[in-house]
Every structure is written in structure tokens, then in C-alpha cells.
């Protein structure tokens with residue numbers, strides 16, 4: 001009788017024991033999956049970053065459709081040259097060209113630059129309308145642009161605001177996606193939450209700066 005109870009207990013606990021056992025195949029596949037995801041993230045988010053100071057690094061994250069529509073609403077009635085700082089796969093640039101802007105996308109990730117250029121070629125958009133340059137926008141003078149769009153990171157907005165205030169003409173308009181400029185008052189805003197975008201009038205910003 002004692003023997004049979006032991007046998008029964010052993011039988012009942014065996015599935016539990018098996019469940020808790022180390023499964024080398026499962027661990028190997030999860031490891032490979034994580035490594036693959038890290039590889040994809042490295043390829044798309046990091047190229048070109050080596051020369052940029054850590055506090056100014058911004059990884060790739062594409063704009064949502066709603067975010068892009070909010071940007072276009074804020075740009076309504078404006079025209080001329082537009083610079084997208086960190087143009088990613090070019091989606092904001094393509095949206096802005098569709099409403100008449102001559103755009104330049106600044107991007108340091110060579111894979112994204114290649115992709116955006118190929119997409120422009122595929123869409124039949126000439127480089128006079130949409131240009132993608134492999135350039136660090138921190139090292140570029142932006143005084144020739146009447147319109148600037150940015151979708152970057154909260155940590156760089158204040159420093160970028162200082163640069164734009166030094167370089168842009170008075171009639172320039174700056175649109176910030178998701179992360180507003182902490183030191184500036186926006187003239188308009190569209191959308192909510194992650195899709196929100198803010199518009200800033202450079203002339204108004206300079207006036208407020210001088211009156212304070």
C-alpha cells in the first residue's frame with residue numbers, strides 16, 4: 001500500500017517537475033529572438049550616432065498618420081522651404097511636399113536616407129521638391145528655412161530652441177511633434193496625447209524674449 005501511494009504521488013508531481021525544468025530549446029530561441037530584435041533596433045536606430053554627444057542622441061521612431069495630419073493642419077497657409085530635422089523614412093517630408101513645400105530632410109541614419117531617397121524616386125518626386133541629405137542638423141546652419149518640423153526627444157528641445165532662435169528668420173514657423181519647446185509659448189496646437197503638435201512663430205518668440 002505504502003509503495004503504491006509513493007508511486008501515485010510521484011506520478012502526480014511529475015508534470016509539475018517537467019514544467020519547471022530548464023528547456024534549452026526554448027531558452028535558445030528566446031535568446032535568438034532578443035538578439036534579432038536588438039540587431040534590428042541597432043540597424044535602424046543607431047547608425048551615424050557615434051559622432052553625436054550622448055545628451056543629443058535621438059533614436060528613430062516614425063510619426064503616426066494622425067501626427068502627420070496635425071503637422072499639415074498647423075502648416076496650412078504657409079509655403080516655401082521646409083526642413084525636417086531628423087527625417088527618418090521621409091514620411092513628414094513626403095506629406096509636406098504633397099501640399100506644395102520644397103523640402104529638405106536632414107538624417108544621419110544612412111539606411112533611412114537610402115530608403116527615403118528610393119521612395120522619392122519611386123514616387124517620381126524630383127530632388128528640387130524633396131531632398132534627403134546625410135547631415136547632422138546640429139552642425140548645419142538653418143537660416144535659409146522658413147518652416148522647420150521636428151519630431152525628436154524631450155531632452156534636446158531646449159538646446160534646439162536656442163539654435164533655432166539664433167539662426168531662423170523672423171517669419172519662420174517651427175512645428176514640434178509630441179515634445180514641445182519648454183522655453184517657448186506656442187501660437188497654436190493640434191491633436192492630443194502622443195499625436196499632439198505645436199506651432200511656434202519665430203518673430204513672436206523673439207519679441208517675447210526682448211520684452212523680458
Ligand SMILES: C[S@@+](CC[C@H](N)C(=O)[O-])C[C@H]1O[C@@H](n2cnc3c(N)ncnc32)[C@H](O)[C@@H]1O
Pocket residue numbers: 045052056057058059060061062063084085086087088089090091092106107108109112135136137138151152
Ligand atoms: C523620432 S525620429 C523622427 C523621424 C521622422 N521625422 C518622422 O516623423 O517619422 C528622429 C530621427 O532623427 C534622426 N536624427 C537624430 N539626431 C540627428 C541629427 N543630429 N542629425 C540628423 N538626424 C538625426 C534619427 O536618426 C531619427 O531618424
